[in-house]
Every structure is written in C-alpha cells, then in structure tokens.
Amino acid sequence: xxxxxxxxxxxxxxxxxxxxxxxxxxxCVCAVMFPNGxxxxxxxxxVNERLQAGSSSCESSERIKLLKSDFASLSEKNAELKxxxxxxxxxxxxxxxxxxxxxxxxxxxxSQIKAGPFGTVKSLRTNPTILSDESVNLRLAKILEDIAxxxxxxxxxxxxxxxxxxxxxxxSVKRLGITNYLVVALDDYIxxxxxxxxxxxxxxxPDKDVDTVGKTGGNHAVSGLKFRVLREFLQLGYGVLLSDxxxxxLQNPFSHLYRDSDVESMSDGHSNMTAYGFxxxxxxPAMGWARxxxxxxxxxxxxxxxxxxxxxxxxxxxxxxxxxxxxxxxxDQAVFNEELFYPSHPDYIGLHASKxxxxxxxxxNSKVLFKTxxxxxxxxxxxxxxxxxxxxxPDKLNRMQAVVEFYVNGKQDALDSFPDGSE
Numbered sequence: 001x002x003x004x005x006x007x008x009x010x011x012x013x014x015x016x017x018x019x020x021x022x023x024x025x026x027x028c029v030c031a032v033m034f035p036n037g038x039x040x041x042x043x044x045x046x047v048n049e050r051l052q053a054g055s056s057s058c059e060s061s062e063r064i065k066l067l068k069s070d071f072a073s074l075s076e077k078n079a080e081l082k083x084x085x086x087x088x089x090x091x092x093x094x095x096x097x098x099x100x101x102x103x104x105x106x107x108x109x110x111s112q113i114k115a116g117p118f119g120t121v122k123s124l125r126t127n128p129t130i131l132s133d134e135s136v137n138l139r140l141a142k143i144l145e146d147i148a149x150x151x152x153x154x155x156x157x158x159x160x161x162x163x164x165x166x167x168x169x170x171x172s173v174k175r176l177g178i179t180n181y182l183v184v185a186l187d188d189y190i191x192x193x194x195x196x197x198x199x200x201x202x203x204x205x206p207d208k209d210v211d212t213v214g215k216t217g218g219n220h221a222v223s224g225l226k227f228r229v230l231r232e233f234l235q236l237g238y239g240v241l242l243s244d245x246x247x248x249x250l251q252n253p254f255s256h257l258y259r260d261s262d263v264e265s266m267s268d269g270h271s272n273m274t275a276y277g278f279x280x281x282x283x284x285p286a287m288g289w290a291r292x293x294x295x296x297x298x299x300x301x302x303x304x305x306x307x308x309x310x311x312x313x314x315x316x317x318x319x320x321x322x323x324x325x326x327x328x329x330x331x332d333q334a335v336f337n338e339e340l341f342y343p344s345h346p347d348y349i350g351l352h353a354s355k356x357x358x359x360x361x362x363x364x365n366s367k368v369l370f371k372t373x374x375x376x377x378x379x380x381x382x383x384x385x386x387x388x389x390x391x392x393x394p395d396k397l398n399r400m401q402a403v404v405e406f407y408v409n410g411k412q413d414a415l416d417s418f419p420d421g422s423e
Contacts, residue, residue: 125354126260127311132237141236147200149180152239157226160189165245168400172249184229224332227322234310244304246396248403251386256362261354262313265306266363269299275360303333305389313353367392374415394422
C-alpha cells in the first residue's frame with residue numbers, strides 16, 4: 001500500500017513538472033512573439049496599420065489615376081468655360097456699346113419716329129456739329145475768330161521747302177479776294193514770309209514730333225502732319241478746308257461745297273466711273289457657273305484737298321489716321337481712305353462717317369486736266385474749275401504756273417507743252 005501511494009505521488013509530481021516546463025516554454029514563445037504583452041493597444045494598432053497600409057497602397061494608386069483623369073477633365077471644362085466667359089463678356093461689351101451709341105443718337109436727334117410710306121424715307125446724312133471748346137487753344141481760337149467766314153477756313157501747311165508753290169497759291173487766293181485763308185507755318189522762314197506778305201498764319205507751340213518733320217520734310221512728309229494739326233481747328237468748332245500747296249484756286253471753293261457730309265473730298269479719279277464708283281466684274285473661269293464675281297470699286301479720295309465739318313466722326317477720322325501714321329511708315333492718303341471706306345468686320349470697328357465726292361471737273365486733279373480736258377476743245381471752253389490740284393505730276397511748280405496762264409491770263413497754248421504724264 002505504501003509503495004503504490006509513493007508511485008502515485010511520483011507520477012503526480014512528474015506531471016506537474018512537465019506542466020511547469022510546458023508553461024515555461026509557452027511563456028518564452030509568447031515573450032518573443034508578444035514582447036509588449038497580449039493586451040497592448042499600440043501593438044494592436046500597429047498590426048492593423050500594417051494590414052491597412054498594404055491594402056491602401058493598391059487603392060491609392062488607383063485613386064491617383066482617377067484623380068488625374070478627373071483633373072484633366074476639369075481642366076478642359078474650365079478652359080471651355082473661360083472661353084465662353086470671354087465670348088459673353090465681349091458680346092455684352094458690344095451690346096452695351098451699341099446701346100450707348102443708340103442712346104446718344106436718340107438724344108442728339110430727338111425722339112424716335114415711325115417710317116414713312118415707301119419711297120419717302122431718307123436716312124440721316126448730316127451729323128450734328130460738336131460744341132466748340134476754346135480752352136483747347138486760346139491763341140488759335142483768337143486767330144480763327146478774326147479771319148474765319150461763317151465758321152469756315154482754308155488751311156495750308158507749309159515749310160521753306162515748298163515756298164515757291166505756296167507763293168503761287170497765295171497769289172491765286174488773293175486774286176479771288178478769299179480772306180479766310182490760313183497758313184500753318186512749320187518753320188521760322190514761312191512765318192517771316194507770311195508776315196512780310198500780309199498772310200494770316202499760325203505757328204504751333206513747340207512739339208518735337210511735329211517740328212522735326214515740319215521743318216525738314218518734303219511735300220509727302222508734311223502732308224502727313226495735317227491729321228494731327230487739324231484736330232484743334234475742329235475742336236474749336238470750325239469747318240476746315242484743307243489744301244496742299246500744289247493747288248491753284250480759280251474760284252471761291254466755299255460757294256461749291258454741299259456741307260451735307262462729315263467728309264467732302266476731291267477724287268483721284270479721272271472719269272465718272274473712277275471718281276464716283278463702278279461695278280467691277282471679276283472673271284474666274286475655273287469657277288464655272290459662278291465664274292463672275294461682282295466687286296465695287298472707286299478711286300481714292302485725295303488727302304490733299306478735303307473739307308471736314310466739325311463733327312465727332314471727322315475728329316475720329318483724324319485720330320485714327322494720326323495714330324496709325326505715328327506707329328508705322330505709311331502713306332497718309334492710303335490710310336485716310338482705308339479708315340473712311342473699310343467696313344466693320346471681326347476684330348475691327350469701322351468709322352461711321354458720311355462722305356461725299358466732289359465734282360471732278362470743279363475740283364480737278366492734274367490727270368483730268370492734262371490727259372482729258374486740254375485735249376477736248378468743248379471741255380476747254382465749257383469747264384472752269386474751282387481748283388486745279390497738280391497731284392499727278394512731279395513738275396508741280398511749272399504746271400501750276402501754266403494753269404494760271406491758261407485760266408487766268410487766257411494764254412490758250414499754256415498747257416500744250418506738257419506731256420500727259422511725267423517723263
């Protein structure tokens with residue numbers, strides 16, 4: 001009995017020892033695997049984060065791709081919206097401009113009216129004149145007040161280079177008793193010449209841009225200055241008849257103006273078609289049925305002799321031409337006509353000025369005279385021009401003197417020795 005009890009106690013002790021050993025082994029394993037313990041929250045979170053990081057790395061790559069795609073799409077939409085905003089802003093600006101112009105016209109013309117019966121409706125041709133502003137140039141205002149007739153004046157620009165032609169012109173003006181004639185003296189020589197010959201003149205205040213050309217420039221260079229100089233005349237409320245110096249006056253031009261347009265100009269044309277306009281048909285056989293295209297043509301207005309009424313469109317014309325001439329080396333007559341005739345089109349607002357072409361036989365260019373009139377005995381007897389402008393020929397002084405001999409002194413062969421054109 002005692003032996004059995006001992007073996008039972010030994011077996012029980014062995015089991016306990018084995019259990020203790022197993023517990024120690026498990027404890028060591030747990031100590032290695034879970035150094036911070038089973039219930040440490042930070043350890044739990046770290047494991048979770050690792051698991052999430054693994055899965056989110058895949059998700060973020062896909063998300064970045066989606067975000068890039070969305071960004072590109074939104075960028076395109078944003079660019080399109082910006083374009084639409086710009087277009088709408090421009091349309092709004094133009095609408096406001098049109099509304100403002102319409103309002104101004106209603107204010108200047110009076111209340112709106114109904115259209116009359118067929119064939120009786122006539123549009124407005126004569127724009128209202130501006131209010132004069134003497135503060136623009138008090139000295140010029142005083143000069144014009146003394147010499148102008150009916151708020152109108154002839155203006156000629158001159159420097160010493162054109163003195164001989166100026167003498168012929170002044171003599172023709174004095175012969176007719178025209179008193180509202182003013183020379184804009186561009187240098188001291190012409191100022192002194194006008195003083196000694198009792199000719200009304202105006203010498204502008206110093207202006208570097210104008211003076212450089214005015215004192216040394218030839219006929220064409222001086223001609224381009226007129227668009228800057230004439231502005232003050234219009235602002236003071238005067239109608240201006242601009243005359244280059246290569247012009248002979250044979251009648252008082254103010255008796256032959258219509259004054260129904262902003263701009264009234266002589267033409268470089270030499271026939272009814274070229275001076276007043278014609279339908280020029282362009283032929284392009286390759287187009288077949290549509291080979292003929294109709295175009296409207298007219299020879300240019302001459303920028304050496306024109307009348308301007310003191311209106312907003314007239315002043316805008318001067319501003320436009322002067323601005324373009326100041327930015328590029330251009331021919332003033334070409335720019336003058338482009339601004340007058342080019343219609344409004346995309347990116348360009350045309351000048352809304354009324355215009356009239358002067359009678360080509362009354363306000364005669366030298367091509368009409370030397371190529372047509374002098375060879376036609378009926379025209380030589382019948383036509384008495386108001387002015388002759390020697391614009392087509394370089395030997396200006398000789399031809400001006402011949403014009404005086406023929407039309408003033410009656411020398412019938414005075415024009416015969418000259419060629420039609422230039423040699």
